[in-house]
Amino acid sequence: MAGPGLREPSQRVSPRARLLWLLSATVQSLLVLGVLVLVGPVLDWVHLRWWEQAIAVVVLAAYVAVVPQWRYLVHRWEVTETAVYTQTGWWVRERRLAPMSRIQTVDYAEGAVARLFGLASVTVTTASAAGALEIAGLEQARARQLVDELTVKADTDPGDAT
Template sequence: MSHTVRRVSDLPADGGPATRPSTPPRLRAPAHLVSPRARLMWTAVAALEVLVLLALQVGWWWLDGDGSRTPHVVVGLLWLVFAVAYVGGMPLWRYRVHRWETTPTAVYTQRGWLSQERRIAPVSRIQTVDLARGPVHQLFGLASVTVTTASAAGPLTIEGLDADVARRLVDELTDATVAETGDAT
């Protein structure tokens, strides 16, 4: 029994269905980047994290009023270098790394920034497909899609998708999972 799966990435400009011949799943780089707004979201989250560290630094400065200021200056300078590199570099690097793709036979993901992970999940093994939109995602019009399989490695997550793309992806994967005759174990 064969079936056709529409993929968000393969939809023609007129919105009609498109198909590709199915190929056996192989671990490879996925084709699609996440939304460019994901960079802004990751930058905002990183800036908030850095501000928490700054608040701790200021608190330490005030609580240690009688001590030498040299350790505060050294830690402050190290914090500043870290903060600029983290807020300025991490979101750009994550955007270059985070990728996703679906085919009629599999879901491909690649994520991370310091530690990177590339994963594949055959459609026949998909058990659930979830869409998540926390407050920060909603602020930037983004969503995350989580594909749960029977794998001990855990679910595949595609973070930073445009909310509409994420909804269509969830619909497509759900349709493909329902149409799949495999055992999903």
């Protein structure tokens, strides 16, 4: 059964995406920490021993330190004449392939936080709810250019995309 394996997509996302992910990881960790502090020392619902507290802090710190970089290593994308191919995730890696002829919409979105870093995301949808391909953390100019490119290519491909 040893056939050729799937290779990674060729393009990386913008290096600044790491900052974006770092920020969101930090916010998430602080939120979890806040809840822990609230139910622990403040409201006294749960008694956490000192080593349990230490473990929680270490885990959250590791999450902030490791995950953004890990995401950056995984997130990749590639667009050819006939297909779109993305790779996302960190612990669970998801590779998605969709033929150009099945593309229904191409969305361009700048989140409030992403805009701070001059980033945007491009989402390609198909007729399947399980098949949307998102490329997050692109530089805005690059993302706009990609949207134009995809729109033209999807348009020239015949078929009704269902």
